[in-house]
Amino acid sequence: MAKIIIDSQEIECRDGVTALQAALEAGWDVPHYCYHPGLSVVASCRLCLMEMKMPHPKTKEMGWAPKLMPSCQTPVREGMEIRFNTEKVKKNQENCMEFFLLNHPLDCPVCDQAGECHLQDYSYKFGKAESRMVDQKYNNPKKDIGPRTLLYSDRCVMCTRCVRFSQEVSGTHELSIVNRGSRAEIDVFPGLPLDNPLQGNVVDICPVGCLLDKDFLFQRRVWELKRGASVCPGCARGCAISIDHVDEKVYRLKPRFNPEVNDWWMCDEGRYGFKYIQDKKRISSPLVRRGLEHTTPDWKDIPAILRYRFEQFVKEQGGEKVVAVLSPFMANEEAWLLATFMRDVAPQASLVMGPVPYEGEDQSFPVKASGDDIKFTILKEKAPNRKGIESLLESLGGSTLTFEQFIEKTGAGDFTAAWLVGGYPKPWVEKDAAKLAGKFDLLVVQDIFENEFTAKADVVLPACAWAEREGSFTNADGLSQPFHWAIAPPDGARRDGQYLFEIVGETGLFSAARVREMMAKSVPTLSKVHESQRKPVHAH
Amino acid sequence: MHKIATRIAADAGRLEDLDILLETARNMGMMPGLSICGLPDGATFPIETIVKKFRSELETSINAQPNQRAEDLLKVLN
Numbered sequence: 009m010a011k012i013i014i015d016s017q018e019i020e021c022r023d024g025v026t027a028l029q030a031a032l033e034a035g036w037d038v039p040h041y042c043y044h045p046g047l048s049v050v051a052s053c054r055l056c057l058m059e060m061k062m063p064h065p066k067t068k069e070m071g072w073a074p075k076l077m078p079s080c081q082t083p084v085r086e087g088m089e090i091r092f093n094t095e096k097v098k099k100n101q102e103n104c105m106e107f108f109l110l111n112h113p114l115d116c117p118v119c120d121q122a123g124e125c126h127l128q129d130y131s132y133k134f135g136k137a138e139s140r141m142v143d144q145k146y147n148n149p150k151k152d153i154g155p156r157t158l159l160y161s162d163r164c165v166m167c168t169r170c171v172r173f174s175q176e177v178s179g180t181h182e183l184s185i186v187n188r189g190s191r192a193e194i195d196v197f198p199g200l201p202l203d204n205p206l207q208g209n210v211v212d213i214c215p216v217g218c219l220l221d222k223d224f225l226f227q228r229r230v231w232e233l234k235r236g237a238s239v240c241p242g243c244a245r246g247c248a249i250s251i252d253h254v255d256e257k258v259y260r261l262k263p264r265f266n267p268e269v270n271d272w273w274m275c276d277e278g279r280y281g282f283k284y285i286q287d288k289k290r291i292s293s294p295l296v297r298r299g300l301e302h303t304t305p306d307w308k309d310i311p312a313i314l315r316y317r318f319e320q321f322v323k324e325q326g327g328e329k330v331v332a333v334l335s336p337f338m339a340n341e342e343a344w345l346l347a348t349f350m351r352d353v354a355p356q357a358s359l360v361m362g363p364v365p366y367e368g369e370d371q372s373f374p375v376k377a378s379g380d381d382i383k384f385t386i387l388k389e390k391a392p393n394r395k396g397i398e399s400l401l402e403s404l405g406g407s408t409l410t411f412e413q414f415i416e417k418t419g420a421g422d423f424t425a426a427w428l429v430g431g432y433p434k435p436w437v438e439k440d441a442a443k444l445a446g447k448f449d450l451l452v453v454q455d456i457f458e459n460e461f462t463a464k465a466d467v468v469l470p471a472c473a474w475a476e477r478e479g480s481f482t483n484a485d486g487l488s489q490p491f492h493w494a495i496a497p498p499d500g501a502r503r504d505g506q507y508l509f510e511i512v513g514e515t516g517l518f519s520a521a522r523v524r525e526m527m528a529k530s531v532p533t534l535s536k537v538h539e540s541q542r543k544p545v546h547a548h
Numbered sequence: 549m550h551k552i553a554t555r556i557a558a559d560a561g562r563l564e565d566l567d568i569l570l571e572t573a574r575n576m577g578m579m580p581g582l583s584i585c586g587l588p589d590g591a592t593f594p595i596e597t598i599v600k601k602f603r604s605e606l607e608t609s610i611n612a613q614p615n616q617r618a619e620d621l622l623k624v625l626n
Contacts (some may be wrong), residue, residue, distance in 0.1 A: 052584055103571075140568055143551035144625045191552075 016422035027090055028056050028079035028496035033159055034182030039130040039213050043080035046272045051078040053167050055104045059097055101137040105135030111145045113162045123230035137440045150194050155204030156222050161193045164218040170210040177383050179374025180204040206373055208279045211270030224260045236494035239481050241392035241474045242278030246483030251494040258282050258475055275386045284433040285473040290456055293500035295468040307502050311511040321425045321450045331423040335362035336391035337431035339479020340534045343400050345508035357409040361397055362415040365390045387484055396482030403531040404417040418444045430455030431471045470501035477503055478520045480537045490537040565607055594596050
């Protein structure tokens with residue numbers, strides 16, 4: 009921990025950081041464009057310049073150096089003194105802002121970045137009120153550089169963050185600077201579009217509205233969006249994300265800083281993988297079948313109906329014929345509640361780990377890196393909570409099976425009552441499993457989309473997507489991270505945790521924290537969740 | 549700077565343009581070394597010296613422009 013003096017105030021900061029990082033973490037708003045804690049330092053924008061005390065070359069006395077130093081490139085040293093609140097620094101900030109805006113089009117009314125744009129924010133705080141540019145501005149073209157991104161070169165401030173990202177983090181080198189001087193632009197090589205699995209991050213790090221997400225283009229103004237913290241369910245990595253939503257609709261996902269898992273980044277699969285939440289084909293209401301008829305009972309009766317049905321079944325056929333399939337898309341708390349109910353009603357009931365989808369291979373970035381140089385990995389295991397369900401099954405003990413064993417045993421007639429949990433965004437019922445749908449005398453299916461099991465089920469419960477639920481996922485490294493709901497479940501559905509909470513016999517509102525306290529005795533490993541302790545390293 | 553200089557050369561400059569030129573030139577290199585490399589110094593020093601040393605000549609040429617030329621041109625551009 010080094011002690012430095014900024015604007016005559018002494019602050020403590022971490023060792024080895026740059027002066028800019030120390031100032032930002034201590035609460036100073038120092039304007040900067042090209043600096044990003046996850047990328048190399050270039051000091052090209054010159055907006056973060058500060059005054060620093062340095063020894064006079066002749067007398068060796070410490071005095072304020074007449075030349076301003078870039079704070080993003082100066083590492084902190086014990087006892088360093090710097091200033092941001094002087095005339096010189098302010099004049100420099102004003103003049104740099106003027107240069108940035110010289111050729112900038114007046115696009116705020118149509119620009120997606122309005123509201124989270126650093127040109128807007130810094131002009132307001134540090135810039136000049138009026139523009140003196142009366143000549144014609146250079147009109148750089150708007151480009152379509154990839155299947156999911158647009159590049160509006162007239163808005164670019166040449167901070168080169170996107171270029172450095174494609175060189176250092178994704179390792180794919182698609183973006184580069186072409187032309188020189190005031191005609192410089194960012195561009196891709198003709199025929200090689202910006203198409204790597206991490207490319208959505210360049211839209212996040214672009215401080216202005218130059219790199220745009222085609223998916224989010226013109227969808228909504230950012231100040232209308234509300235932001236909720238969550239964890240991505242795309243793969244077992246469990247990247248920390250934020251969900252931007254309003255009016256019960258999710259508009260976009262952005263990464264959150266998490267030094268243990270994903271730093272500042274997230275992959276495209278997770279970023280764009282929320283569309284299924286809005287799919288019209290989702291199961292929208294609960295269903296109870298009796299013979300050829302079906303009814304839609306009230307949600308307050310459903311826990312009682314389910315308990316009655318299972319208790320009846322156990323009386324008639326015995327508890328060892330009962331099985332529950334826990335999907336790796338369930339939260340730890342929900343799975344625990346369901347397992348507790350099952351074992352309560354039928355202590356010999358079997359618990360099964362649901363099928364875990366695998367796609368392709370693990371991908372690590374930068375593309376040719378290995379070992380410590382790897383900055384980001386996309387795992388091939390495309391479910392968020394296999395590890396959590398596995399730990400749960402281990403701790404609870406009793407009869408636990410793999411999905412293959414479940415298929416075998418059901419085929420042989422060993423199980424005739426089942427509660428299947430799905431929640432997969434893609435179709436998950438394979439042929440061998442589909443054949444079993446008719447084998448159950450009592451089948452409860454909790455899923456998002458219809459499939460062969462829901463068609464034959466006695467009770468169908470609409471499951472909710474992760475953005476509508478609360479709980480925690482345990483990632484592939486064993487880290488349990490909490491996630492919170494952002495939007496309400498669709499009309500007719502209810503949060504899975506709520507009715508599972510009621511079925512276990514509790515009353516009141518389901519809260520993941522409360523269930524974790526209840527879990528502490530039987531499953532201590534899952535009852536503690538990890539929240540990143542390090543302050544979010546400032547990066548915009 | 550290039551745009552302003554071309555405009556002055558085309559007889560459409562204004563008196564404020566000289567001040568803008570000077571200030572812009574100073575901002576690019578408040579002292580030699582404020583920017584990341586030496587190129588801006590090469591761009592700003594000629595402008596600074598010309599405007600400083602030959603200011604009266606520049607002012608005379610601006611005042612001798614056909615009337616309204618600057619305002620007309622700027623109206624078209626904006």
